[in-house]
Amino acid sequence: MWSASRRSFVRTVAAAGSGVGVVGCLGSGESVSILAAGSLAVVVGDHLGTRFESETGIACRGEYYGTNAVMRMIEDGRKYPDVVVSADDALLRDRLYGEHVSWDVSFASNVVGIAYAPDTRFGERLETGDPWYDIARDADTGELAISDPDLDPLGYRAIHAFRLAEREHGLDGFAETVADAAYREPEEPQLLAGVEAGNRTAAVVYRNMAADHGLPFHSFPEAYDFSNPDYADRYAEASYTTDEGYTATGAPVVYNATVVENADSPDAGREFVRFLADSGEVLRENGFETDGFPRTHGDVPAEVTSG
Structure with a gap:
């Protein structure tokens, strides 16, 4: 030690x-x-x-x-x-x-949240204080990107966050709706390329990734941002099973x-x-x-x- x-x-x-x-x-x-x-x-x-x-x-x-x-x-x-x-x-x-x-x-x-293009309706609504989950639910198909949950922990953490947010805020059907509409990027290092190119308006990322690309970052609440060990039991209420059968249970990053x-x-x-x-x-x-x-x-x- x-x-x-x-x-x-x-x-x-x-x-x-x-x-x-x-x-x-x-x-x-x-x-x-x-x-x-x-x-x-x-x-x-x-x-x-x-x-x-x-x-x-x-x-x-x-x-x-x-x-x-x-x-x-x-x-x-x-x-x-x-x-x-x-x-x-x-x-x-x-x-x-x-x-x-x-x-x-x-x-x-690390901290999980949303990196976004500020000069978009998605970004403008975040910056004026609208709840992120309302914005995500209103977004067009493919507007919000997540990493592929079958290839990457960041992807299944996005799914975990959607499921925990649904429970936290009483949003019936939210997790499935937003996950199904999200674009799934198979190459994690390229997750923010679409936001920078204007093809996406936002992506669920780690805080450092937003900083790497000079994009604003909106952290999820601690109840599902996976940063606080004190919330480990709550994080563990969500899980995701990959296409090869591995079940990832929510936990601090x-x-x-x-x-x-x-x-x-x-x-x-x-x-x-x-x-x-x-x-x-x-x-x-x-x-x-x-x-x-x-x-x-x-x-x-x-x-x-x-x-």
Whole structure:
């Protein structure tokens, strides 16, 4: 476990690096390959990846998809990363523990809500205080985008939020109506591209994604924004079963990372996870929640946690 203070831990990991690998931060010599949740693409590519390489000399090679798609790729043997980073700690543990991994480090949380184009009727109504659920229910088919819930935790969290909002606000039939009308984006990193291009007016996203794209963000209430552990029991009242039969129960958003057991560069992978776990300041600056992190699960190697 981390026994040193965060300040001393930062000094300790200065030679360890932090950043999900991304296209564009490749270098010569040793490298680490990362398969990660799409919501991390910008913060890692623009902030953490280059810092990791400059401080360690280890180049980053990363790919970004919905986390459920990430798990499928590893299980099916289509991808062989050194590090896997999930936007749902339970999903990683349910799918990869035993055969592929034996430990993980949780490093951040997030807030779910709506990013929107301000110069649209949807955005104007949000900014004048109309309830988001009335606006969403009035929206045209395809106007609101969500990530594909069969591929990505952000997608099934959108469904969870709709179902919890229906109960919270007494909105009979709301969840099914809004979910059926929403455009489902199969590539999480592209979720806001339609809003920026004017093809959509809004999307259900994590707070950091709105910040990444310079779009205004309207957080859902804590009762269904999946940010507050005190609401865990309420979040758990919603669930979604994917097309492959995995049932995701509502829970606070928790990101976690680990090194896969057949990694080509396990040492570089552990350095990456160690640095990522202590990147709280950068993550906070970019819209993530980091109070109470990092946390460990399983038999975490000493070189990841020592300080």
